[in-house]
Structure formats: C-alpha cells, structure tokens
Amino acid sequence: MPMPVFAIPFPVINPVALELGPLTVKWYGLAYVAGLLGGWWYSRQLVSAEALWGGRPRPKAEELDDMLLFVALGVVLGGRLGFVLFYDLQRYLARPQDIIAVWQGGMSFHGGLIGAATGLYLFARKRGYPALSIFDLNAAVVPIGLFLGRIANFINAELWGRPAPDFPYAMVFPNAGPVPRHPSQLYEAFAEGILLFILMALVVRAGSFRRPGLTAGIFGMGYAVARIVCEFFREPDAQLGFLFGANVDALSGGITMGMLLSLPLFVAGLVLVLRSRKATA
Incomplete structure (x- = not known):
C-alpha cells in the first residue's frame, strides 16, 4: 500500500530513559512513578483548600504518603491481574509463571482502577474517612497518570492505531508494518489526560467535593466516553481482535475489550452522580 504524501515516520525514541550500569530505567516505568508523584502533589494542594470541601472530612496532607502506597500497590497488582x-487469559493459564513477569509488559487500566479503588477503600477504613470522599480526591488527579502513561505508550510504539491510509497525519509505527496508522496513543493522552483533567478541575472548583461521589462519578463517566471514542481509532489487541462487529476499514465497526470494560464504568459513574444528588451541599 503506497504511503500518503503527508504520512509521518515514527520519531524513534529509545524506550530506555536512563542506564546506570546493569540498571535500566524505561520511560514506561518513569511514567508510572511520575504519575503517582504528580497525583500525590496535586492531592496535597486539593486537601489544603478548605473552600473546596465545605467542611467535609478529608485526609490531612501528611496522610497522603500512606495513601500513595495503597494506590501504588493497587494500581500495579490490579493492572497486572486485569x-x-x-x-490474555488463555496464555497465562498455559504459562502461569508469566503472570509475575511484569517486565514483559501487559497492564490494564480497568484492572488498575479496580485495584486502586480497593486500596483506597482500605486506606479510608484504616484512617476513618468516608470512602466516597477518598475516591473523589483521587478521581481529580488520575488524569495526570493517564496522560503520562499514554505518552509512554507512544514512546514505546505500542497500542498503535487502526490503519488510516487516507489520513494526512497518519504515522508509520515500528513493528506495525508499512501501513500508516492513527497515532491513537496521542488521541488518548489528549482525551483521557488533558481534557479529563480540565473537566475534573472545573467540577472540583464548582464544589463537587461537597457532594460525596459526584467527582468520582463524573470521572467514571468521562473516562468511559473518552476511552470508547478513542477505541474507534485504536487497533485492538492482537490476541483478542474485535470481539464482534469487526470492520477495520470503518470507524463504525468493531467492538473491542476496552469499549466493553468501559460500559460498566460509565454505569457505575452514573449511579454515583445520581446518588450524590441526595447529599447536602
């Protein structure tokens, strides 16, 4: 297939950010660390702003170190198990020893979200805070990690987009053949990271922390919509393909696992939003 005139060659970037003797630090790992630390820093700013909470209980700034540990463990364990x-269940049933081989790649956002929520619930129980308020705080900062994670996906030249031979700014990815594709990682970084961060910042400043569950609910719905839209441009995982309705030549065709997993997240978010209406502002 001939390459369009404006197709962009992939800007090859070394996935290893730093080498210290036998120790290698990859951009993907740095994205996780930077996302967690960025969320921790932003959380400190949010819990220190009394006006945002209207007297609602929330963690003290010094307690967020403990919360970060619960989140980190939940994200890694949940993301891997997810x-x-x-x-890729069939592969891991055949080779269960590979489950712990996280250095080979393979993390799920939806699994990481379940793991993080579990960790946050345990943190809330331990510290005596309302779980919904803890979820709200973290929902406001998650887009930071999402943005950095998708940029790391792009640097790693993984999770590339569907073929787009007629799109003037399509990109030819290494290991994806000569066909120009949508840079879907960048679409996700913009939608799930930048746009969702702006949305969450606006609702928080509009007083959403005063209604427990509202911030988390809006995040769940917002992420689900952003992910489903971006999935129309993203090539499905090779081992799964399209679950049904496959039609790689049309944006209207093909249901993916990412879409399917986002539907219950949207419903859960909607339930939280409706529930929060009963709270007193």
Missing part, C-alpha cells in the same frame, strides 16, 4: 483476566 490484563491477565481481561486480555
């Missing part, structure tokens, strides 16, 4: 269960 990938195993949702995206």
Whole structure:
C-alpha cells in the first residue's frame, strides 16, 4: 500500500530513559512513578483548600504518603491481574509463571482502577474517612497518570492505531508494518489526560467535593466516553481482535475489550452522580 504524501515516520525514541550500569530505567516505568508523584502533589494542594470541601472530612496532607502506597500497590497488582483476566487469559493459564513477569509488559487500566479503588477503600477504613470522599480526591488527579502513561505508550510504539491510509497525519509505527496508522496513543493522552483533567478541575472548583461521589462519578463517566471514542481509532489487541462487529476499514465497526470494560464504568459513574444528588451541599 503506497504511503500518503503527508504520512509521518515514527520519531524513534529509545524506550530506555536512563542506564546506570546493569540498571535500566524505561520511560514506561518513569511514567508510572511520575504519575503517582504528580497525583500525590496535586492531592496535597486539593486537601489544603478548605473552600473546596465545605467542611467535609478529608485526609490531612501528611496522610497522603500512606495513601500513595495503597494506590501504588493497587494500581500495579490490579493492572497486572486485569490484563491477565481481561486480555490474555488463555496464555497465562498455559504459562502461569508469566503472570509475575511484569517486565514483559501487559497492564490494564480497568484492572488498575479496580485495584486502586480497593486500596483506597482500605486506606479510608484504616484512617476513618468516608470512602466516597477518598475516591473523589483521587478521581481529580488520575488524569495526570493517564496522560503520562499514554505518552509512554507512544514512546514505546505500542497500542498503535487502526490503519488510516487516507489520513494526512497518519504515522508509520515500528513493528506495525508499512501501513500508516492513527497515532491513537496521542488521541488518548489528549482525551483521557488533558481534557479529563480540565473537566475534573472545573467540577472540583464548582464544589463537587461537597457532594460525596459526584467527582468520582463524573470521572467514571468521562473516562468511559473518552476511552470508547478513542477505541474507534485504536487497533485492538492482537490476541483478542474485535470481539464482534469487526470492520477495520470503518470507524463504525468493531467492538473491542476496552469499549466493553468501559460500559460498566460509565454505569457505575452514573449511579454515583445520581446518588450524590441526595447529599447536602
């Protein structure tokens, strides 16, 4: 297939950010660390702003170090188990020893979200805070990690987009053949990261923390919509393909696992938003 005139060659970037003797630090790992630390820093700013909470209980700034540990463990364990269960179960049933081989790649956002929510619930119980308020705080900062994670996906030249031979700014990815494709990682970084961060910042400043569950609910709905839209441009995982309705030549065709997993997240978010209407501002 001939390359369009304006197709963009992939800007090859070394996935290893830093080498210290036998130790290698990859951009993907740095994205996780930077996302967690960025969320921790932003959380400190949010819990220190009394006007945002209207007297609602929330963690003290010094307690967020403990919360970060719960989130980090939940994200890593949940993300890995989510990938195993949702995206490649047959492989891991045949080779269960590979489940712990996280250096080979394979993390699921939806699994990481479940893991993080579990960790946050345990943190809330331990510290005696309302779980919904803890979820709200973290929902406001998650887009930071999402943005950095998708940029790391782009640097790693993974999770590339569907073929787009007629799109003037399509990109030819290494290991994806000569066909120009949508740079879907950048679409997701923009939608799930930048746009969702702006949305969450606006609702928080409009007083959403005063209605427990509202911020988390809006995040769940917002992420689900952003992910489903971006999935129309993203090539499905090779081991799964399209679950049904496959038609790689049309944006209207092909249901993916990412879309399917986002539907219950949207419903859960809607339930939280409706529930929050009963709270007193």
